[in-house]
């Protein structure tokens with residue numbers, strides 16, 4: 207079963223009065239023999255190429271290195287689309303993982319493959335809860351802050367929630383990280399931002415030092431980009447004033463299995479419609495341009511950024527730089543899924559409301575992230591569509 211409801215019932219979730227702290231997972235069981243094996247395997251592979259050395263394990267060194275390997279990663283919004291993939295990836299690597307999520311747009315089912323994992327703690331709660339944030343940061347060696355109000359349809363409908371959800375919890379987390387740093391404990395943090403911060407900048411390709419060009423405040427869709435820009439300003443201010451190790455990533459259309467189309471995401475909407483033989487609804491004339499990157503590529507970049515000290519204190523575009531128009535995307539989805547669906551066009555005012563303004567072209571310059579961590583996306587559009595279609599097909603009875 208996939209996550210995602212229609213936009214209107216979200217209000218119920220947003221208005222939950224007091225968030226519950228509901229921890230699941232067995233949490234603290236460490237698999238020491240696994241770690242020892244991993245460490246000694248690492249030793250065997252080290253040294254000059256082709257030279258195999260027999261090493262006598264040094265118990266002190268092993269326990270020290272095992273302590274280094276036992277990282278506890280906190281993922282806010284870890285039951286969401288990107289967060290759940292990140293949680294799986296970190297568990298596979300041997301991290302302890304704490305997921306905190308209020309299940310507003312994410313859902314527990316996204317974690318079904320790892321819910322019983324002994325190194326996962328799942329906490330149902332909101333990161334606007336001061337005590338909860340303090341407790342979770344106190345247990346973490348690094349933080350991936352992904353929780354936010356996400357999705358064009360949701361943002362157009364719920365602008366108050368967008369602004370509150372995206373600004374206040376980020377400030378709370380940064381403030382707490384600042385206090386911890388003052389007491390001598392620096393915890394690296396990745397902050398998820400978005401290509402929406404560029405607004406409607408008319409450049410063909412956007413690079414990190416470009417201007418942010420937003421529309422009028424009477425148009426609620428800009429509240430998402432502006433709220434994320436405030437997060438970036440805050441993060442960079444904490445870097446400057448308090449020396450916190452924070453890195454900001456601006457995601458450009460991340461897609462893959464488990465993404466829900468319920469909040470306006472285009473690829474899951476198209477794939478679902480194509481597989482069901484329904485029309486694919488393209489907004490406006492379909493000539494607006496986007497770049498789609500697979501979540502597996504994005505996760506690699508996020509982890510590498512937080513683990514690269516030289517990347518700290520900077521903002522990075524993260525995504526694919528291969529442009530495709532939404533109309534061509536719809537055609538490609540129909541072709542890859544062998545669908546007989548038709549394409550229908552819908553105006554923005556019918557899809558959202560009269561005030562809606564879109565961005566015609568959104569293509570990142572990836573030079574900075576390539577220079578910092580050697581990042582290049584590995585999956586092309588066909589691979590990506592197939593991966594999403596396979597997920598839907600496998601869920602159809």
Ligand SMILES: NC(=O)c1ccc[n+]([C@@H]2O[C@H](COP(=O)([O-])OP(=O)(O)OC[C@H]3O[C@@H](n4cnc5c(N)ncnc54)[C@H](O)[C@@H]3O)[C@@H](O)[C@H]2O)c1
Nearest residue numbers: 283286287288307308310311312332333353354400457460
């Ligand atoms: N998917 C994309 O293409 C994309 C593009 C740009 C930016 N981003 C950013 O990446 C991050 C993850 O996005 P996603 O696509 O996985 O969306 P998502 O909606 O699947 O994930 C967000 C998660 O945050 C949770 N959440 C929201 N408010 C919370 C709160 N106060 N406390 C606890 N949990 C809360 C939601 O329940 C959800 O599980 C977001 O910050 C988003 O702005 C995503």
